[in-house]
Amino acid sequence: MTPVRKLVLLGTGLIGGSFALALKRARLVRHVVGVGRNAANLSRALDLNVIDSASHVAAEAVDGADLVLLATPVGQMGRLMAEIAPVLADDCIVTDGGSTKQDVAALYREHLAGQLSHCVPGHPIAGSELSGAAAAQYGLFEGRRVVLTPLPETAADAVARTRALWEACGAEVFEMTPAEHDGIFAAVSHVPHLLSFAYMNALLDKPDVAACLDFAATGFRDFTRIAGSHPDMWGDIAMANRSAVLADLRANTEALNRLTALIEAGDADALKSYIDRASKARAEWGGRARK
Helix, strand or coil: CCCEEEEEEECCCHHHHHHHHHHHHCCCEEEEEEECCCHHHHHHHHHCCCCCEEECCHHHHCCCCCEEEECCCHHHHHHHHHHHHHHCCCCCEEEECCCCCHHHHHHHHHHCHHHHHHEECEEEECCCCCCCHHHCCCCCCCCCEEEECCCCCCCHHHHHHHHHHHHHCCCEEEECCHHHHHHHHHHHHHHHHHHHHHHHHHHHCCCCHHHHHHHCCHHHHHHHHHHHCCHHHHHHHHHHCHHHHHHHHHHHHHHHHHHHHHHHCCCHHHHHHHHHHHHHHHHHHHHHHHC
């Protein structure tokens, strides 16, 4: 595979930095430019050899690039697309790591209308509560899934090139439509994060919260791990995927109401059946996920 001559990371954190490191290890990139507003983070990225040069100006950084990865929160992508549009090379592939896709597809159409044949919306499923260049790691994408949601105008060779690069990072690549993506990930990613935030906030409102946290152990740790995620990113995701998120939040509210009713009624048999259904399904999924 021909190496990327110049990769520009618009956002130099966990996803962008790990992508760059994986391509460096595979010897599939010659020069990586990191773009961001945080000078300390860019300095750290340089020290860690995540990037080879740094810039605070996206339009300057993408000059001569043949691959641009938008690795910022979704809420920042439109501004960056508008900034780089006038200076992108005709053959430069633009992809992203956004957790929502219908809104990002609309941003590509709005800001990069002349570049759509080389726009490949994507979502690497390798998130973490960690952020910044220091969180980047060589093997983040090994054995992980990446979803590409090409536009109807996206050229087949641009999709193939993007797919091959992610596969070189160790990822398994899938394709689906933006709407399919957003419905699936509202259910299995976006709403679980929001439920974890809601639980944590409910706990913080208890008068004995300090004692509760003092005695919290494994179950609390496992359930609330994702409550430590970045508020800007997850606020953007919830707003961007609002319709699907609201539908799933309402379904979860109904499930909680059903659980509350079973306990209020003292219906132990029905409660055990309710728990058993969930427990068996989770165990079955866990067994598949470990294979």
